[in-house]
Each structure stands twice: as structure tokens, then as C-alpha cells.
Amino acid sequence: MAELFNSFLQQLYEAHYERMIQVAYRLTGGMETARDLVQDVFLLALMQQQTLLSHPKPEGWLMITVRNLALNERRKTARHPQLPLELFSSLSGGEPELSLELLLPRQLSEDDRTVLLWRFQEGLNYREIADRLGISESGSRSRVSRAVARCRTYMEES
């Protein structure tokens, strides 16, 4: 393992990384987002080493920071417009009979396609999606918002 941190931070990383990833995933609903968030936390920890050395509970600092970044991430993704029906109507060229699955941009990941189909074809609510993914209801809203945003991006690019 690269000798990036001193032994103190490295020990924290090894001891708490997995738990942090799981918490970040459960709060945000996305594994890529969770991984990015945890890396952000350790970047911040790298710059706060001296503070953490004297902190009474550094693992508490790590986990509360994960929570704060996750909540902020959810707020950012909530910014995306929830206009999926208009979006998909433009995809189909006004032919509502076409299956949504056929209309989604092929660049979308399987995970994104899945949550979009759950939400807009099967009509699951956010609680039901959250149950399927094992995440919070807030996390499922973020998850769907991110998928909608990526769908729009691919549409605009094409």
C-alpha cells in the first residue's frame, strides 16, 4: 500500500474505510458516489491530520464528515429538474406507446436504467425503490435524480 499517510491515518483508513463506504452508500444510494465521498473525507483528513491526532474520537470525525458530505450531495442532486415525462416524451417523438426501456439512451449504465424503469415504468415510489436497494428514502430520491440527469445529458449530447 502506498506510503501516503503517516501510520496514524493509515490505521484509520484500514479500520474504518469499509464502514464508511457502507454508510455513504446507504445515505446516497450510489456506490460510485459513496466511493467518491469517502475519498473526499480522507482528503480532508489528510489536511486535518494535526487536528485528528488530538481528537478524542477520530473515527467519529470521519463518520460525521461522511454524513455531512452525503447530505450535501443529496441536496445537490435534488437540484435536477424532475421533468421525466416531458423528457421521455421528447425521446419517443410523441409516441407514448413505445416502451420506456427502448427509449433510454444506450449510454446509460445498467444501474441507471434499472432505477428509471422502476420509477417511471413500474411506477414504484421512492420508498419502494429504497427497499429494493437497501438505502434510505432520501437516498433513493438522489439516486433517481442522478439517473435522470445523466439521461438528459446523453440526450443533449446526441
Place this chain on the structure above:
Amino acid sequence: MKSPEHDPIQSVDKPENPQNLSPEDLDAMSPSQLADALERALDDMTEETYDEEVIQRYLDALEQKAPVPPHPGAEQAYDDLARTVKTFRTDSPGEDRKKGRRLRLRKVLRWSLTAALITVCLLGGMMMVQAAGWDLFGAMARWTEDVFSFGEIGGQETSAVQPPEEWEEMRTILEAEGQTLYFPQIPDGFELIYSDFYVGSANGEADLLLGYEKEDTFIGFQAIHYYNRLPVALHEKDETQVETFELNGITYYVFSNNGTTKVVWLSDSLEYSIWTDDKSLDVTELIQTV
């Protein structure tokens, strides 16, 4: 059969001491209920009172019902982080900056941006940085007998843009707590393109987001109501200085993020922000108390 008062499903929606939940209680909860309960447990903890055992119980219960997707382990993630930081340290500041309305921290690792973000008091939950002490009030304020403005005073133009439903929804909730909700002075010609009002089921925080557009320009407005918690929002910014001004006892913070200008302020337990990429607009003119 469990008695109603021991129904774990009912107990999920109440502020419950997670240590009182038995393995059977956790097993009876759905994955989303467990995730919400996990979030509530974290909300009740501080860095010093963080209880790893409690959090692990929720994670274990969740893993039984809805396993986390496969992901790299700590060693590989550590190596990835090391590579990222080494790349980050060798980049020269000011190098090809990504443009766009929002820059995600994880995609733009520049010393200047990170240095600016690190100065944001993340640990304390506050997002303001050092003030530059710009005396906007003295430099730009104009008024007549009945009109005050930071901009030009011509005819008394008032915005025809009315608050959307979602704003009314949030206002109603806040009024019940004796608080008022601000609505910005949206210039004519801007149309509402999206609105979202969200109340967190786990912590009850209310979050209002509005977006307005005119041709190719954009105005965003956000109001976040924190319940029993310090503000935790992070606002991305570029390397330019944050400027402040005082108005009616409130400090307003103005900063930019690659072409977008933003003003942020706190009022009671509400955190407001307004941002725009319209260069012809003065964000301070958008601030008007309703």
C-alpha cells in the same frame, strides 16, 4: 404476537434510542426503514458521541436484507487515493479548469480550489469563509423617499414573478414555527423551469429549490431549514475572494464559481442562497425582503 407498544415499525418513526432495538426489531424493519433509522442515529450523534457499535448493528441488519454492491476494498481504494493526491500535488494552479454550472469536488482537484474549500468550516458545519470587508452599502446604495435599491432607480419596477406552490408549502410550515420565508426579486422575463420542495423523512429538514431561466441565463434559489443542527451545506467556489456586506443585521456573502455568482446568508434557522450566470444581473439586487 408483539404488543402494539413494542411494534418496531411504529417505533421507526419516533425518536428511538437505537440501543433499545433488539435483533428481532431490526429484522422486522424494511431496508429503507433501517436506512432511515441509520441516518437518524447518525443525526443524533456528534463526533464525540459517535457510537460505532450502534451504527454497525444497522449496517449488519441492512447487509442481511440488501447487500451493498461489490466495491474495491480498502487497499485498492487507498492506492487510488494515493495516486489522486500525487497527481493533485504536481498540477500547477490555474490549469485547465472545467467549466460548467457546478464543479464537483471529486472532479476538480486543484490546490487553489481545495485550499478555498478547506477554509470552509466543514467540521463546525458552517460554510462561510473570511470576509473581505467590501463596503457595498456605501458604494452602491441609492434611495428615494420610498424606494431603496442597490441598483439603478428608474420607474418602480417590481417583479411580476410570483412564488410557486412549493414556496407556499414551505412558507406554511415555517409560519407555524413563527418564521418567515424570503422570496427573491426575480427580474421580469425569467420563467420558472423547475421547483422542488423536500422534507427529509429522517431529520425533518426542509429544502426548497427553484430554478428560473431566460434565454441562456439562469437564476437559482435555495432555502434550507435546519432543525436543531448547524448548517452543513458546502458551496463550491473558485479562487476569487469572498466579499461581504451587511444589511438589516444580516451578513451576506458573495462569491463566484467560474462564471456563476452566488450570494449566501443565514436568517434564523434558514440558509439562503441565490446564484446566477447572468453577467448583467447584480445578485445583490435580487435580495429583497418580502
